Amino acid sequence: xxxxxxxxxxxxxxxxxxxxxxxxxxxxxxxxxxxxxxxxxxxxxxxxxxxxxxxxxxxxxxxxxxxxxxxxxxxxxxxxxxxxxxxxxxxxxxxxxxxxxxxxxxxxxxxxxxxxxxxxxxxxxxxxxxxxxxxxxxxxxxxxxxxxxxxxxxxxxxxxxxxxxxxxxxxxxxxxxxxxxxxxxxxxxxxxxxxxxxxxxxxxxxxxxxxxxxxxxxxxxxxxxxxxxxxxxxxxxxxxxxxxxxxxxxxxxxxxxxxxxxxxxxxxxxxxxxxxxxxxxxxxxxxxxxxxxxxxxxxxxxxxxxxxxxxxxxxxxxxxxxxxxxxxxxxxxxxxxxxxxxxxxxxxxxxxxxxxxxxxxxxxxxxxxxxxxxxxxxxxxxxxxxxxxxxxxxxxxxxxxxxxxxxxxxxxxxxxxxxxxxxxxxxxxxxxxxxxxxxxxxxxxxxxxxxxxxxxxxxxxxxxxxxxxxxxxxxxxxxxxxxxxxxxxxxxxxxxxxxxxxxxxxxxxxxxxxxxxxxxxxxxxxxxxxxxxxxxxxxxxxxxxxxxxxxxxxxxxxxxxxxxxxxxxxxxxxxxxxxxxxxxxxxxxxxxxxxxxxxxxxxxxxxxxxxxxxxxxxxxxxxxxxxxxxxxxxxxxxxxxxxxxxxxxxxxxxxxxxxxxxxxxxxxxxxxxxxxxxxxxxxxxxxxxxxxxxxxxxxxxxxxxxxxxxxxxxxxxxxxxxxxxxxxxxxxxxxxxxxxxxxxxxxxxxxxxxxxxxxxxxxxxxx
Numbered sequence: 001x002x003x004x005x006x007x008x009x010x011x012x013x014x015x016x017x018x019x020x021x022x023x024x025x026x027x028x029x030x031x032x033x034x035x036x037x038x039x040x041x042x043x044x045x046x047x048x049x050x051x052x053x054x055x056x057x058x059x060x061x062x063x064x065x066x067x068x069x070x071x072x073x074x075x076x077x078x079x080x081x082x083x084x085x086x087x088x089x090x091x092x093x094x095x096x097x098x099x100x101x102x103x104x105x106x107x108x109x110x111x112x113x114x115x116x117x118x119x120x121x122x123x124x125x126x127x128x129x130x131x132x133x134x135x136x137x138x139x140x141x142x143x144x145x146x147x148x149x150x151x152x153x154x155x156x157x158x159x160x161x162x163x164x165x166x167x168x169x170x171x172x173x174x175x176x177x178x179x180x181x182x183x184x185x186x187x188x189x190x191x192x193x194x195x196x197x198x199x200x201x202x203x204x205x206x207x208x209x210x211x212x213x214x215x216x217x218x219x220x221x222x223x224x225x226x227x228x229x230x231x232x233x234x235x236x237x238x239x240x241x242x243x244x245x246x247x248x249x250x251x252x253x254x255x256x257x258x259x260x261x262x263x264x265x266x267x268x269x270x271x272x273x274x275x276x277x278x279x280x281x282x283x284x285x286x287x288x289x290x291x292x293x294x295x296x297x298x299x300x301x302x303x304x305x306x307x308x309x310x311x312x313x314x315x316x317x318x319x320x321x322x323x324x325x326x327x328x329x330x331x332x333x334x335x336x337x338x339x340x341x342x343x344x345x346x347x348x349x350x351x352x353x354x355x356x357x358x359x360x361x362x363x364x365x366x367x368x369x370x371x372x373x374x375x376x377x378x379x380x381x382x383x384x385x386x387x388x389x390x391x392x393x394x395x396x397x398x399x400x401x402x403x404x405x406x407x408x409x410x411x412x413x414x415x416x417x418x419x420x421x422x423x424x425x426x427x428x429x430x431x432x433x434x435x436x437x438x439x440x441x442x443x444x445x446x447x448x449x450x451x452x453x454x455x456x457x458x459x460x461x462x463x464x465x466x467x468x469x470x471x472x473x474x475x476x477x478x479x480x481x482x483x484x485x486x487x488x489x490x491x492x493x494x495x496x497x498x499x500x501x502x503x504x505x506x507x508x509x510x511x512x513x514x515x516x517x518x519x520x521x522x523x524x525x526x527x528x529x530x531x532x533x534x535x536x537x538x539x540x541x542x543x544x545x546x547x548x549x550x551x552x553x554x555x556x557x558x559x560x561x562x563x564x565x566x567x568x569x570x571x572x573x574x575x576x577x578x579x580x581x582x583x584x585x586x587x588x589x590x591x592x593x594x595x596x597x598x599x600x601x602x603x604x605x606x607x608x609x610x611x612x613x614x615x616x617x618x619x620x621x622x623x624x625x626x627x628x629x630x631x632x633x634x635x636x637x638x639x640x641x642x643x644x645x646x647x648x649x650x651x652x653x654x655x656x657x658x659x660x661x662x663x664x665x666x667x668x669x670x671x672x673x674x675x676x677x678x679x680x681x682x683x684x685x686x687x688x689x690x691x692x693x694x695x696x697x698x699x700x701x702x703x704x705x706x707x708x709x710x711x712x713x714x715x716x717x718x719x720x721x722x723x724x725x726x727x728x729x730x731x732x733x734x735x736x737x738x739x740x741x742x743x744x745x746x747x748x749x750x751x752x753x754x755x756x757x758x759x760x761x762x763x764x765x766x767x
Contacts, residue, residue, distance in 0.1 A: 003277035006326055007270060007333035014334070017327050021212045024219030029226055047527035054428050054523060055131065057479045058470060060101040063426045063524040064126030065164040066142040071122040071412040072156040080154050081107050084123040087149060092471075096149075099141045102128040104471060104483075106458065108416050116456065122416025126424075129164075139165040159409030162422050163491070163525050166396035169406045170666055171234040177664045178238055184663060185242065186210065188656045189249050196649040197256060198343040205331050205339055206252040213248045213323040214241060217316050224315065236309055238669065239603070242661055242676075243313060244320050246654035247291060247614075251284045251324035253650045254618065256339060259332045261642075264345035269336025277329035287617040288321030290554045294610025297546035301539040303532070306602065313607075357641060359689070364636050369694040376691040377574065380682070384577035386585040391493035391595035392533045394525075397422060398489055399597070399667035418455030423490030425499055425524040427482040427506075432517030435460070435477025444513035448484055451505065453498030455487035480518075486526065493595030496530045503530070529598075536598045540605065547606050548573070551613040558617060559624055564703040567695050568620065571687045572612035576605045579679035587671055597668035604675040611654065612683050618650075619643045619688050623696065627710045632701055636693055644689055651684030 006013055055061050070076060070084060088103035090096065104126040108116035116122075127145070129138040142160040150157040189210070190203035217240070258280045262272030295317060298310025337344060362368045400407040413421050427448070434441075438461065445459040459482040460472045473480045484502070488494040499522065506520045548569055555565035580601050587593045622643050626635035659677035661669045696703055704710035 001278055003281050003329055004274050006329045007273045007277060010330040010333035013326055013330035017212050017216075017323065021215040024216050028219035029222040045528050045531050046521070047523045047531060050428055050521040050523035050527075051426070052131075053430070053521075054426060054479075054481060057428075057430070057474050058481070060128040061131065061426075061523075062104070062126075062128075062471070062481050062483055063424065064104060064128050064162065065423070065525065066127045066129060066138055066160060066162045067409075067413065067422055068125040068127065068142065068146045068150070068160055069122070069158040069409040069413045070125075070150065070156045071158050071416050073118075073121055073415075075120050076107075076109075076123060076156055077154050080152075080156060081109055081120075081123055083155070084125055088125055091145075096145070098145050099133065099137070100127050100129060100145060102471075104128075106417075106421075106483075116417050117414075118416050122413060124413050124417065124421055126162075135164050135168045135171075139168045158412045159405050161397065161406045161409035161413065163396045165406045166400060166410075169400055169404055170396065173400075173404075173666060174234050174238060174664060178241070181238055181660055181663050182214070182241055182245075185245050185657050185660045188660060189245060189653045192649065192653045192656060193249065193253065193256075196253065197260065197340050199340040201335065201339050201341045202256055205256070205328075205335065206249055209252050209323060209327050209331070210245055210248045212327060213320045214244055216323065217244055217319040220319060221312060221315060235599075235668070236312060238661055238664055239672070240312065240316050242657045243607070244316050246657035247288065247317055247611075248320045248324050249653045249657070250614070250650040251288065251321070252328050253653065254284060254646060255280055255324070255328045255332060257642075257646045257649075259336075260340060260345045263337045263340070270333055272336060273329060273332040276332060281325055281329070283617060283621055284325060285321065286554070286558050286621075287614045288317055288324070290551060290613045290617060291610045292317040292321070293550045293554060294547045294613060295606055297543055297550050298606060300542055300546045302535050302542075303539055305599070306536075306539060306543065309603075359644075360637055360640050363640070363690060363693040364633050364697050366697060369697040372690050372694040373698060376686055376694070380574040380578040380686070383579075384574070384581040386589065387577060387581040389588065390580065390584050390601065391588065392536060392598040392601070393493040393496060393595035394491040394529045394532065394598055395489065395594065395667065396491060396525075398492065398594070401665045418485055418487050420455060420486030420488060420490045420495060420526070423495075423525040425484040425486065425502075425522055425526050427484055428479065428521050428523060429481065429510075429515065429518040430479045430521075431519050433477050434515065434518040435473040435480050437515060440514040440516070441480060444509060444515055445482065447509050447513055448482060448502075451498075451502055451509075453486050453488060453495070453501070454484055456485045458483040458485075489594055491525050491529045493533075495526045496533055496595075499526045499530045503527075533598050536602060540602050543602060544576075544605055544609070547609045551609060555613060555616060558621065559704070560707040560709050561704045563699065563705045564620065564696070565616075567699070567703075568616045568692065569609075569613070571691050571695070572609050572616075572683070574691075575612060575679055575683045575687055576608050578682055579604060579608060579675055582678055583671060583675045586674060593667070596671055600668060600671045600675060603672060604679060607676060608679040608683065611680065612687070615647055615651065615683060615688050616692075618647055619692065620696070624704075624709070627704075632703070632710055633697055636696060640693060647688050648684055651680055651688075655680040655684075 051061055051063060054063075070080060072080075084105045084107065088105040091098070091100060091103045105123055106126065107120075107123045108118055109120045127142050129141060133141075139160065142165070146157060146160055186207055190207055193203040193206045194200060196202075218237075221240070255276060258276030259272055262276050267275065292314040296310050296314035298306045298313070301307050301310070332339065363372055397407060397410045402408075402411075410422055429441075441460050445457050445462070448454060448459075449457045458472070460480050462472075472482070486495045486498055488498065503522055506522075510518065510520055551572075552565050552569055555568060556562055559565060583596065583600070583604070587596060619639075623632070623635050623639045626639050630638075655677040658680065659673050661676075662673035664670075701710050
């Protein structure tokens with residue numbers, strides 16, 4: 001078999017992977033290389049189309065995503081306010097050598113902006129850029145202009161802010177913290193692996209495999225992205241690294257566990273490595289393909305962001321799987337028992353397993369298994385309840401640390417005006433001679449200002465600009481536009497609700513104001529976000545169904561059964577619901593966030609379903625193999641201690657890998673870190689350790705329906721196991737084919753059953 005070839009060719013395999021990693025570093029581009037822009041989720045968005053139409057009509061957009069903030073809480077001088085207006089007019093007329101296309105000054109003075117929280121303290125000057133330029137270029141242009149023009153202390157210059165600078169700041173924060181996340185994650189995983197195997201060598205082998213996988217994945221991912229013309233968003237790179245670190249570590253732990261069992265059973269270096277690789281490679285391969293297929297289900301999404309994330313995550317898992325399947329067996333063949341130095345598994349005799357643990361007794365007795373099942377399901381269902389209050393938003397500025405310059409400038413602007421000042425919504429009217437309908441436009445202005453959630457409106461007639469400066473009406477009067485500022489945090493869940501309501505109300509508002517012959521449409525970040533959230537909500541169901549269908553199919557093929565895969569996936573769904581419910585309770589309830597970041601629930605759901613199936617393959621696959629020649633409940637008694645230990649170590653490492661995403665000081669990463677770490681721990685310690693074994697005990701042999709693969713209750717204990725699709729597991733081959741403290745494997749099983757199978761014992765007493 002190919003696993004034997006890997007062990008035989010162990011040195012060439014290791015040298016080949018090292019050479020590949022070096023070549024990737026030298027010649028392939030990095031995974032990311034583009035701006036952290038909005039293209040991933042703005043493509044085809046109606047708000048974007050309206051914004052582009054406004055740009056065509058007026059020559060520059062009204063929804064400036066970059067803004068200069070001037071504020072003096074004690075009062076901004078009248079000269080500074082006047083200079084801000086004159087500076088903007090000069091910029092509109094092309095008086096400055098700058099890539100900026102124009103500007104719109106908004107002071108909170110003399111009731112010019114009715115929704116202002118203060119008066120005479122603040123001026124926000126919206127800057128208009130070429131939308132084709134990168135976010136970093138737009139931010140840089142705004143900062144350079146402000147630094148050149150606002151040099152007087154009386155200008156009270158605070159900074160440049162807005163959704164564009166916020167996204168650029170996010171990208172810089174991610175880039176600056178990515179290496180920290182990688183280093184701390186590696187150290188944490190090394191500690192977990194070291195404690196698991198009581199070794200200093202095993203962590204080094206695992207980290208070597210992880211280093212090769214990360215290097216090759218990031219390089220190949222970058223190359224494929226360039227080849228297809230796709231740039232992975234900066235937001236996705238930490239998630240890819242965390243996923244890669246976690247799954248490769250999981251597979252390494254499984255392989256090393258198999259090798260340890262072989263060494264403890266007395267196998268020499270090369271035979272032990274060959275047998276461990278032969279038995280575990282099929283399991284690892286199926287598990288990896290399951291995770292890749294589950295994450296690849298994102299391709300069914302309507303959003304371009306999620307469609308692009310699916311292949312990226314699937315490619316990540318597949319490359320990591322390829323490295324783990326080839327490099328780890330080769331390293332096992334090189335090191336053998338020295339992989340566990342300074343401990344030696346053969347020096348610690350395997351403990352007698354005649355007395356099952358309390359946990360094994362509880363989950364494999366019918367009476368207590370029913371109670372465990374009910375309690376687990378009830379706990380997970382209760383944890384799911386807060387999910388009914390889930391709200392989604394984007395919140396670019398809100399996600400930044402409070403001391404970030406973009407956030408500081410945003411806070412100053414909001415104090416002087418209203419919460420939504422930095423991401424105003426544009427209302428575009430087009431058709432007929434709408435620009436000449438001054439009275440009707442004034443009535444519409446007033447009506448908009450009285451809509452729920454609206455802090456203030458700037459429309460035709462509110463700004464007195466020199467003739468020829470067409471900011472709110474076109475020169476031919478065929479189009480007009482308004483700047484609508486909301487009273488809630490821009491791009492948040494509450495602001496999105498207000499924009500949705502305004503969108504629904506527009507036809508009635510136009511009719512009541514008497515605006516004739518015009519069509520209305522909304523643009524701006526909050527309007528864009530409303531569509532993104534709507535599409536994400538629709539995608540959540542479609543993607544979850546697709547991921548469940550893919551994972552169900554793979555489990556059915558792997559287990560050759562239908563019943564067990566159904567309740568195994570149902571348990572994964574319970575984990576997803578409980579995880580998202582707890583995330584809502586913590587971030588929306590305890591921390592009072594205005595909704596979760598829109599991509600967090602969907603990403604967590606897909607990853608948890610896929611990783612849950614991954615652990616299903618590890619745990620149930622082992623039980624399935626043992627149950628081919630003995631009753632299912634006895635197979636559980638034998639398999640649970642070893643499978644639970646391996647899955648606990650692997651799950652803890654995976655939870656640590658995702659949990660350390662919280663080191664990136666951005667709200668979305670902390671939400672995702674919480675959701676993934678809590679979800680994985682629930683899966684490992686509640687579902688795999690308690691719920692799934694209890695369900696297997698209750699359902700029994702019917703779990704294998706319609707296949708007859710599982711043995712009957714009276715299956716002969718001495719029969720050989722039929723060859724399964726898994727190729728066997730290390731616990732079966734090492735633990736059952738050898739003696740344990742002088743007992744044969746079948747004696748051990750019978751002894752364990754006498755302790756554990758109350759029903760069978762009762763039948764024997766009666767007879």
